[in-house]
Amino acid sequence: MVVRHRKRGQHKYHGSRSWGAGNTKNRRGKGSRGGSGNAGPQKARWTYFAAYEPDHLGRHGFVRPNKKKRLPTIDLNDIQRMADKGDLKKSQEKYECSFEGKVLGSGKITSPVLVKAKSFSEKAKAKIGKAGGEAKTE
Numbered sequence: 001m002v003v004r005h006r007k008r009g010q011h012k013y014h015g016s017r018s019w020g021a022g023n024t025k026n027r028r029g030k031g032s033r034g035g036s037g038n039a040g041p042q043k044a045r046w047t048y049f050a051a052y053e054p055d056h057l058g059r060h061g062f063v064r065p066n067k068k069k070r071l072p073t074i075d076l077n078d079i080q081r082m083a084d085k086g087d088l089k090k091s092q093e094k095y096e097c098s099f100e101g102k103v104l105g106s107g108k109i110t111s112p113v114l115v116k117a118k119s120f121s122e123k124a125k126a127k128i129g130k131a132g133g134e135a136k137t138e
Contacts, residue, residue, distance in 0.1 A: 071118060074099050076127055077107030079115065088113070094133060103128075103135070
Protein backbone atom coordinates (compact mmCIF):
# COMPACT_ATOMS: atom_id res chain seq x y z
CA MET A 1 0.00 0.00 0.00
CA VAL A 2 1.34 3.45 -0.95
CA VAL A 3 1.59 5.98 1.86
CA ARG A 4 1.73 9.58 0.77
CA HIS A 5 3.59 11.99 3.02
CA ARG A 6 2.96 15.67 3.03
CA LYS A 7 5.94 17.93 2.42
CA ARG A 8 6.67 19.63 5.68
CA GLY A 9 7.50 23.13 4.38
CA GLN A 10 5.27 25.70 5.97
CA HIS A 11 2.72 23.19 7.14
CA LYS A 12 4.62 22.58 10.36
CA TYR A 13 4.04 26.19 11.41
CA HIS A 14 0.27 26.15 10.97
CA GLY A 15 -1.42 26.86 14.26
CA SER A 16 1.69 28.63 15.58
CA ARG A 17 1.47 32.38 16.12
CA SER A 18 5.15 33.25 15.62
CA TRP A 19 6.16 30.71 12.94
CA GLY A 20 9.37 29.77 14.74
CA ALA A 21 10.58 33.30 15.41
CA GLY A 22 10.17 33.21 19.18
CA ASN A 23 8.42 36.24 20.56
CA THR A 24 6.30 38.15 18.04
CA LYS A 25 8.37 41.29 18.59
CA ASN A 26 11.51 39.56 17.36
CA ARG A 27 10.77 39.96 13.67
CA ARG A 28 9.92 43.66 13.72
CA GLY A 29 12.31 46.10 12.01
CA LYS A 30 15.85 45.59 10.84
CA GLY A 31 17.35 45.44 14.29
CA SER A 32 16.79 41.73 14.62
CA ARG A 33 18.83 40.88 11.53
CA GLY A 34 22.26 41.30 13.05
CA GLY A 35 23.68 43.10 10.03
CA SER A 36 23.69 42.36 6.34
CA GLY A 37 25.97 40.18 4.28
CA ASN A 38 29.06 38.97 6.12
CA ALA A 39 28.54 41.14 9.18
CA GLY A 40 30.14 39.80 12.33
CA PRO A 41 32.12 36.77 11.11
CA GLN A 42 34.83 37.50 13.69
CA LYS A 43 32.58 36.08 16.41
CA ALA A 44 29.72 33.87 15.31
CA ARG A 45 31.21 32.08 12.30
CA TRP A 46 34.90 32.37 13.06
CA THR A 47 35.83 28.76 12.31
CA TYR A 48 34.20 28.94 8.86
CA PHE A 49 35.94 32.22 8.01
CA ALA A 50 39.31 31.05 9.29
CA ALA A 51 39.12 27.89 7.20
CA TYR A 52 37.46 28.98 3.96
CA GLU A 53 37.90 32.75 3.66
CA PRO A 54 41.19 33.66 5.36
CA ASP A 55 41.80 36.70 3.13
CA HIS A 56 38.36 38.21 3.69
CA LEU A 57 39.40 40.32 6.67
CA GLY A 58 42.22 42.85 6.90
CA ARG A 59 44.00 45.12 4.47
CA HIS A 60 45.34 43.89 1.18
CA GLY A 61 47.50 46.63 -0.30
CA PHE A 62 46.82 49.83 -2.13
CA VAL A 63 48.48 51.39 -5.16
CA ARG A 64 48.12 55.11 -5.64
CA PRO A 65 46.44 55.79 -8.96
CA ASN A 66 48.76 58.71 -9.85
CA LYS A 67 52.02 56.86 -9.25
CA LYS A 68 54.19 56.98 -12.36
CA LYS A 69 55.82 53.83 -13.63
CA ARG A 70 59.57 54.21 -13.60
CA LEU A 71 61.79 52.98 -16.38
CA PRO A 72 64.40 50.36 -15.60
CA THR A 73 67.89 51.86 -15.39
CA ILE A 74 71.42 50.82 -16.30
CA ASP A 75 74.74 52.49 -15.50
CA LEU A 76 77.69 53.08 -17.80
CA ASN A 77 79.70 50.77 -15.52
CA ASP A 78 77.43 47.88 -16.48
CA ILE A 79 77.72 48.63 -20.20
CA GLN A 80 81.53 48.75 -19.92
CA ARG A 81 81.57 45.40 -18.07
CA MET A 82 79.45 43.81 -20.82
CA ALA A 83 81.84 45.18 -23.45
CA ASP A 84 84.87 43.80 -21.57
CA LYS A 85 83.31 40.36 -21.16
CA GLY A 86 82.36 40.17 -24.83
CA ASP A 87 78.60 40.06 -24.24
CA LEU A 88 78.00 42.91 -26.71
CA LYS A 89 78.01 42.46 -30.48
CA LYS A 90 80.75 44.38 -32.30
CA SER A 91 80.20 45.99 -35.69
CA GLN A 92 82.46 48.53 -37.44
CA GLU A 93 84.80 49.02 -34.46
CA LYS A 94 81.89 49.85 -32.11
CA TYR A 95 80.03 47.68 -29.66
CA GLU A 96 76.23 47.69 -29.90
CA CYS A 97 74.03 47.78 -26.82
CA SER A 98 70.23 48.16 -26.72
CA PHE A 99 68.30 48.71 -23.50
CA GLU A 100 64.57 49.17 -22.78
CA GLY A 101 64.97 51.95 -20.20
CA LYS A 102 67.16 54.84 -19.11
CA VAL A 103 70.96 54.97 -19.21
CA LEU A 104 72.52 56.74 -16.22
CA GLY A 105 75.96 58.33 -16.19
CA SER A 106 77.59 56.78 -13.12
CA GLY A 107 80.89 55.03 -13.74
CA LYS A 108 83.48 55.18 -16.50
CA ILE A 109 83.21 54.03 -20.07
CA THR A 110 86.28 53.67 -22.27
CA SER A 111 85.05 51.52 -25.15
CA PRO A 112 83.26 53.07 -28.13
CA VAL A 113 79.68 51.84 -27.77
CA LEU A 114 76.56 52.54 -29.81
CA VAL A 115 73.84 52.60 -27.13
CA LYS A 116 70.15 52.50 -28.05
CA ALA A 117 67.77 53.26 -25.17
CA LYS A 118 64.50 55.02 -24.37
CA SER A 119 66.27 57.90 -22.59
CA PHE A 120 69.67 59.09 -21.38
CA SER A 121 70.91 61.35 -18.62
CA GLU A 122 73.01 64.33 -19.73
CA LYS A 123 76.14 62.89 -18.06
CA ALA A 124 75.67 59.56 -19.83
CA LYS A 125 75.41 61.22 -23.25
CA ALA A 126 78.56 63.26 -22.60
CA LYS A 127 80.61 60.28 -21.39
CA ILE A 128 79.50 58.03 -24.27
CA GLY A 129 80.41 60.78 -26.76
CA LYS A 130 83.85 61.29 -25.14
CA ALA A 131 84.61 57.56 -25.43
CA GLY A 132 83.84 57.66 -29.18
CA GLY A 133 80.38 56.13 -29.00
CA GLU A 134 76.86 57.25 -29.84
CA ALA A 135 73.67 57.58 -27.82
CA LYS A 136 70.47 57.00 -29.81
CA THR A 137 66.99 57.22 -28.39
CA GLU A 138 64.43 54.67 -29.55
